[in-house]
Amino acid sequence: MSDRSIQLKNSVNLKLVETGEKERLKDMLRQRLTECGWRDELKEHAKDIVRERGLQKVTVDELVKEITPKGRQLVPDAVKRELLAEIKKFLSAQSQ
Template identity: 60%
Template sequence: MSKESQLRALVNQKLIEMGERERLKELLRARLIECGWKDQLKAHCKDVIREKDSEHVTVEDLVAEITPKGRALVPDSVKKELLQRIRAFLAQHATL
């Protein structure tokens, strides 16, 4: 395991242990709903299902099709806010 992977695992473990990961997930959910991301992705799912014929679309196909679009639709402001929160957490708990 590379040094970067180890550090990432350690940070993730601390986020989980201290409950910050769940708080960040809740913040992300709220921000995505506020900006209309959920509705946009839902509409995209419906379009994909219509295009591919709903009888022949698997969950795996749908996930593979919508994941890149879902990531691209996340506003930069939401990404920046989450990154700032993670940095603040790390600064506060610098003894990792």
């Protein structure tokens, strides 16, 4: 990534946090993922892993590493689109 795009990313992030928009977006995302069953499915998957390994033998790091690919893959396209549209809407409102 070029310096410029890193800079841009940081300033966007700064704006999102400053205005509280980031929390709002995260809330929306959390809601959508719960509604579409993503949360339940991933939770079951994580439970399976913990059961298989034994509660004492698995750390958060290992769990995250293991479920991340599946988690990313399961996010419905509609949710991704909606989130992207929300971010764009926020940015265009900010730049005016």
